[in-house]
Amino acid sequence: MRAPLLEELNKRILIGDGAMGTLLYSYGIDRCFEELNVSQAEEVRHVHEAYINAGADVIQTNSYGANRIKLARYGVEHEVTRFNRASVQLAKQAARPETYVIGTIGGIRGFQKQSVELQEIRAGFREQADALLSEGVNGLLLETYYDFDELREVLQIARALTDLPIITHVSMQEPGVLLNGMTLSQALKNLEELGADIVGTNCRLGPFHMIEALRGIPLPKKAFLSAYPNSSLPDYREGKLHYENEPEYFKKYAVEFRNEGVRLLGGCCGTTPIQIQAFKQGISELEPLESKVVTLHQEVIKVSNSGDVPESSLYNKVLTGRSVFVEFDTPRHLNTANFFKGVKALQDAGADAITMADNSLASPRISNAAIGRLIKDRFDVPPLVHLTCRDRNLIGLQSHLLGLHVLGLHNLLIVTGDPTKIGDFPGATSVYDVSSMELIKLIKRFNEGISYSGKSLKQPTHFRVAAAFNPNVRNLERAVQRLERKAECGADYFISQPVFDKERIIEISEATREVSAPIYIGIMPLTSARNAEFLHNEVPGIRLPDDVRARMAAARDKEEARRVSLDIARELIDTAMEHFRGIYLITPMGHYTMSVELIKYIKEKESKLAVQANGAGVTL
Incomplete structure (x- = not known):
């Protein structure tokens, strides 16, 4: 038996x-x-x-x-x-x-x-x-x-x-x-x-x-x-x-x-x-082993908490006061002169960070990591690099993160990434080995000195992670729940999609009242009535109020359209600054002069608010 x-x-x-x-x-x-x-x-x-x-x-x-x-x-x-x-x-x-x-x-x-x-x-x-x-x-x-x-x-x-x-x-x-x-x-x-x-x-x-x-x-x-x-x-x-x-x-x-x-x-x-x-x-002729002497030479994996991570000046700004970040995407060609001219103008205007998308709208651009390093070396404004889940598999993502750390680019914005079908190469593969939440967790694991596979990195990375927030949805409560899940995964602060409705900004403020992480409200000036209609009807995650589209449509020429667009943006900024400390300006189609004007407006308004607060004995 x-x-x-x-x-x-x-x-x-x-x-x-x-x-x-x-x-x-x-x-x-x-x-x-x-x-x-x-x-x-x-x-x-x-x-x-x-x-x-x-x-x-x-x-x-x-x-x-x-x-x-x-x-x-x-x-x-x-x-x-x-x-x-x-x-x-x-x-x-x-x-x-x-x-x-x-x-x-x-x-x-x-x-x-x-x-x-x-x-x-x-x-x-x-x-x-x-x-x-x-x-x-x-x-x-x-x-x-x-x-x-x-x-x-x-x-x-x-x-x-x-x-x-x-x-x-x-x-x-x-x-x-x-x-x-x-x-x-x-x-x-x-x-x-x-x-x-x-x-x-x-x-x-x-x-x-x-x-x-x-x-x-x-x-x-x-x-x-x-x-x-x-x-x-x-x-x-x-x-x-x-x-x-x-x-x-x-x-x-x-x-x-x-x-x-x-x-x-x-x-x-x-x-x-x-x-x-x-x-x-x-x-066939072996007896089982009855005893075993083990000498452990286990590698010590250093686990670093947030207090051990050298803080960037950028993240200090996120935590301590008003700041304005400007998204200025890298060129789709190799003539970079105008791009760096724009960076200089944005820096001089007072931008607190220059952020660069990771092949926005699924179209190839110069690597934001390469440009980010050049900005870090040449200008007195910190770069914030976007990283999508779309373009790299799990191997490539980890390699890229290690490279960003070595380059000294420690400020990241994690996004899912637009599907390749909407870009220049609709037949290209969208990878998505990990979700944005899983990528945030992976990065935080790197900050503990541990790779995705569990192996020691020999030292921790020093990343601070911003996460995307899309409030342009019918169910804002569900969007806030997703934001909260990202915070649980380790997101340090949030940057929203562009918002074109003042009432929506107030609703966002009410809906996120219990969220402790800072939130930057996205503001994007329009370039024309055609641009407004395109964004409203064809770009996922963006909706424009009827009155905004009507005001743009009433503009008689390019100059008036520009003036109306900046007026709309200033009105949105006024509302946003009443409820949030961070503004995220999205430069439309490389028109950095529009962002420069809005930065100056924000800085002037900030100074006036500071004077008023000091007079009233209030600390902003």
Whole structure:
């Protein structure tokens, strides 16, 4: 009679199976793998049999993504119970009397943590776990969890549902550290304390790096240690992923995994029965490791709070008094003479910062980082650089942030970015690997000296983060709620889209009364009646009142249109200065002289208000 799984692990090292998807993919199948439990059951059973023939003692059900959330991508979310029960039945049909069948449940969250709420994950997990347990599995495997919060939540649910063995696998981007900066050693200890019977890691790393991660891991006190490495780093050939498969390499590393205390050894992405057989051969004559001496050389990751970050003069202005920022976009060509002439004029007028969009309206311009550095070197006005989620993937965003820090550009405005369809190259890809909120969190993590993957940056960055605020919506309360969520993510202050309605400015003031972070109200002078109509009818997030459009339409020539536009802007500024300390001037189409006039107006008005306040004994 077969001993229970944990009793068997106490006596010997067990071999798990390899990747289900890799084999199915090699057969030419490229769709929802969990649906195959019903439509192509024989193919799934053959995969199980291949791994058992190769020496696997423990096989997983084909249920990694058989949850309501992932199945919804294929329109089969109503089939959760059917697919999961079928996965157990197929594994049992393939199993030998000595084979252990483990019900597999994969992680949901990856890079985009907040794309799925924990409440939804909990409900989906419970539904899937119930289906697997109802068919009599020998245990549960919770694998490929990049988000430790998610794994902690579902482990507690699983532990409440069953006394069967539970295996928990975290996944790492960097050897030895999780995405949240927690060390692998601490993560496995926490999982053991929460009731996991077998703790370990799978996916992302091949044998070499997984062994490196395990070197500093002591043997668990109560649980057993497991490892399911990838076959190798993937190669991309003719539109498909390929993994190298050298069995002797895996046979050699099986010994090293044993020497680090691993009791359950299987494979993840790219592994096939060839690697599993090599693992089996590698540990065939080895006894489990009973004790392990670990010398920890853990790198200290410096965590810096806001008090440790050198404050920029710009952020001090944000916090301490009235200020005016001017958006002045970089040129779409290489003749920069007029642009820098405009910067000089804006500086002389008294602008407190020059801000530059990140390829506004999805059209290419000179890099705002390059121009920002030149402004920093040549002028006495700080640059504020916009950063969108649209143009760079997660790799490029992190590289760009590191570069901005090295360049000394520490003031950022984070925006989602206009979709590429509205720009000069509508066929270009909009990336959006992260949302604006996730990007704010990433930047704040950099300020702690930790990269997105959890690895130390060796020193913290010093960014101050402004976030975009769009009040030009029907439901202002919802827009303020989004603003508050950005503040929770770490936004230091906010800059609004242009507002063209005095009453709306007052409404914004009332709606944001409880918001502690400073808010800059966007004011953009119009250039003509055509410009007004274009903004009102075609630019997302901008609406103009009827009277503003009528006043612009009544202008008889360019000069009158300019005068009317500046009058409208001054009226908006008057209202904004009654309710907010910050003004954000948006220079229209490079017409910096309009911004210069408005800066002078703001500064003169500010001086008058200061005199009045001093006379009344009030501090502004």
